[in-house]
Amino acid sequence: xxxxxxxxxxxxxxTLFILPPAYLLVLSxxxxxxxxxxxxxxxxxxxxxxxxxxxxxxIEGMGLSLGIAAGVSLLSTGTAFLSSRWIAxxxxxxxxxxxxxxxxxxxxxxxxxxxxxxxxxxxWNGTVGGVAFAHFLIAYPYAVILFxxxxxxxxxxxxxxxxxxxxxxxxxxxxxxxxxxxxxxALALFQTFIISWFEYGLSSYIGMGRVPVLTVEVYRYxxxxxxxxxxxxxxxxxxxxxxxxxxxKRFLIRLI
Numbered sequence: 708x709x710x711x712x713x714x715x716x717x718x719x720x721x722t723l724f725i726l727p728p729a730y731l732l733v734l735s736x737x738x739x740x741x742x743x744x745x746x747x748x749x750x751x752x753x754x755x756x757x758x759x760x761x762x763x764x765x766i767e768g769m770g771l772s773l774g775i776a777a778g779v780s781l782l783s784t785g786t787a788f789l790s791s792r793w794i795a796x797x798x799x800x801x802x803x804x805x806x807x808x809x810x811x812x813x814x815x816x817x818x819x820x821x822x823x824x825x826x827x828x829x830x831w832n833g834t835v836g837g838v839a840f841a842h843f844l845i846a847y848p849y850a851v852i853l854f855x856x857x858x859x860x861x862x863x864x865x866x867x868x869x870x871x872x873x874x875x876x877x878x879x880x881x882x883x884x885x886x887x888x889x890x891x892x893a894l895a896l897f898q899t900f901i902i903s904w905f906e907y908g909l910s911s912y913i914g915m916g917r918v919p920v921l922t923v924e925v926y927r928y929x930x931x932x933x934x935x936x937x938x939x940x941x942x943x944x945x946x947x948x949x950x951x952x953x954x955x956k957r958f959l960i961r962l963i
Contacts, residue, residue, distance in 0.1 A: 728945065735938040758939040765924065765940050772904060772921040773947070775835065779842045780900035784892060787850030794851065795858035804855055807848040815845070815908030826913055833915040841909040846899040853895050862887065897951050904947060 734740060735754055737747035758765040794803045810818055819841065823832065831837030862884070869883045885892070907922040914923065921944050928937035 728942070731938045731941050734935060735942060737935060754935040754939050758936050763924075763928070763936050764919065765921075765936065765943060768919045768921040768924040768940070769943050771835070771919065775839045775842060775920065776900045776903040776947075779839055779846050779903040780896050783843055783846035783850045783899045784895040787847055787854055787895065788888070788892065791851050791854035792858055795855070795863075804852065807851045807855075810845045810848050815906060816912060818844070819909045819912035823912065832913055833917040835918055838910050838914045838918045838920065839903075841913040842903040842906050845906070845909070846902045849902060850895045850899055853898065854891065857888070857891050897955060900951070901948055905944075 733747065736750045736752060738749040738751040738753070740747035757763055794800055797803065813821065822841070822844070826832040826837050826841070829837075831840060865883055865887070866879055869879045874882065905922060907926070910918065910920050911923050911926075914920065916923070921940060925937055925940045925944060928934075928940055
């Protein structure tokens with residue numbers, strides 16, 4: 708009985724996870740599909756061709772999103788790894804960690820509204836750099852929280868031992884800390900990349916519609932009543948996280 712229940716549960720979960728991307732895939736190749744039709748009347752690749760064309764520029768939005776997310780993940784992971792060690796050794800550790808949680812108390816749109824004045828004052832609103840920095844405002848504290856429990860007594864002891872043997876700060880990071888931290892660094896890179904990749908509220912508010920990242924473009928296609936190109940963009944939107952999940956299962960687990 709338990710075996711049958713387990714199989715039914717797995718079948719329901721598989722259906723739940725497979726149906727949405729399957730529907731988007733069929734929709735993206737549909738010539739037309741209107742209610743109450745159960746299936747599209749014909750299949751065509753025209754929406755993929757148009758999506759990659761100059762009119763919709765889906766591929767440009769994906770490239771821009773990849774560039775922003777990659778830059779944000781590298782910068783936030785690197786700075787958080789360095790600063791989290793200092794936080795771990797500080798007597799005000801709990802206060803700094805409390806501040807790191809603050810951006811997640813507010814929704815991204817509220818956070819964007821609260822900081823919008825400063826972006827306007829600096830001339831960063833409606834720019835790629837401004838959107839990237841807005842993503843950094845939530846990716847960096849997340850990485851700090853992720854690293855907060857990493858600096859344990861064993862790791863700090865090894866760092867201190869290398870210092871007593873004459874290793875300078877650069878040598879300690881290069882020879883001791885970074886090799887021991889490959890797994891957690893890769894995890895932080897993946898997580899912060901996904902945070903930036905899927906961010907919509909900050910991108911739309913700070914970008915003011917002038918920075919066509921892929922998340923903003925998906926909503927634009929939906930608002931234009933073009934579900935077919937929106938399906939194309941949505942499939943491209945979920946492809947990097949799925950690839951990273953595969954890499955995580957295949958390689959990252961061996962590093963941790």
